[in-house]
Amino acid sequence: MNSALPATDPHRGDVCALLEAGHDRDPRAVAWREEGVDTTYADLLELVQATAGVLRTQGVGPGDRVALLMPNTLAFPAVYYGALWLGAVVVPLxxxxxxxxxEYFLTDSRAVLLWSMxxxxxxxxxAQAVGVPHLQSSPADLRDVVAGAEPVRERTPRTSEEADAVVIYTSGTTGQSKGARLSHRTVASSAVLTSEALDWLQAGHTVLGxxxxxxxxxxxxALNMPLYTGCRNSVVTRFAPHTALEQVVRDEVRALPAVPTMIGALLRALRSARAKGDDVDLSALRxxxxxxxxxxVETLHEAEEEFGVPVREGYGLTESCGPVSFNPMLRPSRAGTVGQPLPGVEFRLVTTDGVEVPAGDTETPGELRIHGPVLMTGYLGEPQADAASFDDEGWLRTGDVATRDEEDYYRIVGRxxxxxxxxxxxxxxxxxxEAFYEHPAVTxxxxxxxPDERFGEKVVAYVALQDGAEVEVAELIAFVRERLASYKWPSQVTVMDALPxxxxxxxxxxxxx
Known part of the structure; x- marks a missing residue:
């Protein structure tokens, strides 16, 4: 069900070619920095080939699925690319x-091997319960684990651009997790198109992993795109805001991809450091x-003010292999939007009546549907879910409701x-x-x-407050009511220590x- 759009970049059809592209830019450049230890592109490629040798001794071959259970550490790219080097499929867990x-993931994916920390x-x-061979490594002994096997110098060519490269499981918040099948073309296109959108990022720059x-x-x-571009990946194995902020300064990080909760935590860490009089040099960050x-939106504005750099919001799904839109780098962004589609990716809006929202209509919301080279092939062993996920023309139904403005900036308004x-x-x-987030106490x-007998449904809200903040529920309700039409007013607000x-x-x- 993938788009038939032509691949104009040769690296879009083969995931291993992403690593080779970064290597070929400068084999001596640092690809990976972890706990102060640098690994060059030449060393990383050697490690990938050695890991492929270990996997081959375990009988891994083309089309086999290799499960990878690993935090952000050097073994992740070693096993990820090592499996792909043999023509196998990676299942990150x-x-x-x-x-x-x-046990469910290993059984459902029919993995032939699990490699874990x-x-x-x-x-x-x-692994023992389902009878799957299990290999282990730690950051300290990874090179020892792979040292005994003969490296695989020649990689197995993928059978086609549409061959599976990765099976990645959905979060499963609305039911059983499903394995999204991402082809070589899908995964490689995603990295290439993301790098093209981030046209400030060049070889030698540092990305915070x-x-x-x-x-x-x-x-x-944070993995494929930096390696393809020839960047240095400053890896965060376990996220702690103050430590990550120190790493941004120490390693002169230029690009910082993160989820909103991380951005909020880094923002609080920065304010705390400055309140103590620390000199936090963010001059390298772009x-x-x-x-x-x-x-x-309130967090976006606060982060831009405190960090002194643009914050660019984007949008993507597991089924689209990550980002499919971003606010542009070199033109003004529009806060509250997810920007414009990446090159080669198309968006359309469809109402609940099945009617496409016409160009120029900036008021009517519709389900966002996507077409392009970054879409999954389908779900693993789920033909009924595939049929529900794509329309008759092969457009992915995202389930997200959006509007667009006159310049095709899209705003996600709900599910x-x-x-x-x-x-x-x-x-x-x-x-x-968004109205709640405008209140200074709300984080x-x-x-x-x-359900509500009178109105069908009523609006309820759950909030968590900034550290040390105190506010009455009545004040929060009054604050929001000043900003919204009466039918949007929450009838109930619950304050929690943190939201799940x-x-x-x-x-x-x-x-x-």
Missing amino acids: NPLSTDREL RGMDAAAGA VLPFFHVFGMSA YILSGGSPLP LKDIIIHGGYNVYPREVE EAAVLGV KNTTGKIVKDLLR
Whole structure:
């Protein structure tokens, strides 16, 4: 169901060619910095070929699926590209998965091998339970683990651009996780198109590798794209705001891709450091990229003011292999929007009646649908889900509701399933959430609808406050009412210590329900 758009860049059809492109720019350049230790592009390619040798001794071959359970550490690119080097398929898994979840992922993907960080008890138990061979390594012994195998110098060519490269599981917040099949063309196109959109980023620049690489946003924007561009990846193995901020300064980070919760945490860390009189030199930083979930407009403005650089919000899904739109780098952005589609990617809006919103209509919301070379092939073993996910013309149904302005900047206003119908009026949760974020005491907000006998649904909100902040619920309700039409007013506001999130920092509304 992928688009038939032509690939104009040779690297868009082969994921391993991304690493080779970065290597060929300058083999002696630093590709990876982790805990103060540098790995050059030449060393990384050697490590990938040695890892491929280990995998081959385990019987891994073309088309086999290799599960990878690893935080952001050097073993991740080694195993990721090492498996692809043999023509195999990578299945990145969340390191926080339970043994039960891992058993499901290993069984559903039909993985032939699991490679994990040493010491992960859940990994060992799950592999044993389903009878899958299990290899382990740690940052300290990775090179020892791969030292005994003969490196694979010649890589196995992929059978076609549409051959699977990665199977990545959805977050599963609305049901059982599904494995999205991402082809070589899909994964490579995503990295290339993202690099083209970020035209300030060049070989030798430093990207902060803080997004988890097992997640599609991190895989595309913080792993594959920097390596393809010839950048240095300053890797954050475990996110701690103050430590990550120190790393931004020390390693002269130029680009910082992150999810909104990370941006908020870094913002608070920066304010705290400056309040203590610390000199935080951010002169190398050029921009912050936001994706993964909506970025509150108030947070965007505050981050731009404090960091002194543009914050560019984008949009993407697991099923689109990460980013499909960004606010432009070299032209003004529009706060509250996710920007414009990447080159080669097309958007359309379709109403609930199945009618496409015509060009020039800036008022009518519709489901956002996507077409282009970055779409998944489909879900692993889920033909019914495939049929529901694509329309008759091969456009991906995102389930997100959006509007667009006169210059084709798109604004996500909610999810189809999250639209609140209050007394016949449509209420889009994000608009109400943005009103809460304008209050200086609020740090997190989530709005949803619950059944109501009189109005069908009523608007309820859950918020978390800034550290040390105190505010009455009545004040919050009054604050929001000043900013919204009466049918959008929340009838109930609950203050929590923190809102529930998944491992990528996205607020999980289903748990609030």
